[in-house]
Amino acid sequence: MLKLNRIHHVAIICSDYAKSKQFYTEVLGLTIVQEVYRAERKSYKLDLEVAAQYQIELFSFPEPAARSSRPEATGLRHLAFEVDDVAEAVQHLTNLGVAVEPIRIDECTGKQFTFFQDPDGLPLEIYQR
Template identity: 60%
Template sequence: MKLEKIHHVAIICTNFEKSKEFYTKILVFQVMSEVYREERQSYKLDLRVGSHCQIELFSFPHVPERPSYPEAAGLRHLAFTVQDLSAFMNYLETQGVDVEKVRLDPLTNKQFTFFADPDGLPIELYEE
């Protein structure tokens, strides 16, 4: 018995429309389904990430803010691989997204950087 792969990552946002636009228009994740759950006053948007993973984007009324960036307890950040880090950074900047300076992973000698979603969730880009 073993765990096979990550199925999804769940993210709670404070502004559903703003986050939906960010994840579908800027990061260009494909919408798999979208529902509004009246009993929870909550949207749930399922987004396809590649061929193996999903993001579940939730909205709830009155969610607490993230305590710190990115060293809060719990999920530290979300990371995606890219083939060309510089090109993706340039693309994000043309979309009005602030991107940090490139860092170098001392263990793998690979380049990476961070940016944030509309709620300040740290997202890493890691060059393959």
């Protein structure tokens, strides 16, 4: 049987590297682990740390293809981040000019959550611990 230990990383391709780098580091507060420019691919790869446990790989490529990013589209639905206080996280994001949906309650767990988007429209969620 295959033994999976944990999710190692999530990879995201962005359309505007500088804008996405600023969003993930300054707005979301993720820590840069490593940044590499791969000249042969004309591509950046930025490794970002999430709570000393997970990584997001942020890639740039020349002219990446568009992808449907609605939360109900086929494929990866969204990327969720756990927070201690959803209302506090919403206030932080809105203070930085990020549009955030109204807070909802998960009917299965009773916990608060909401959605917002990265600069490319990728659905992101914040979910109550």
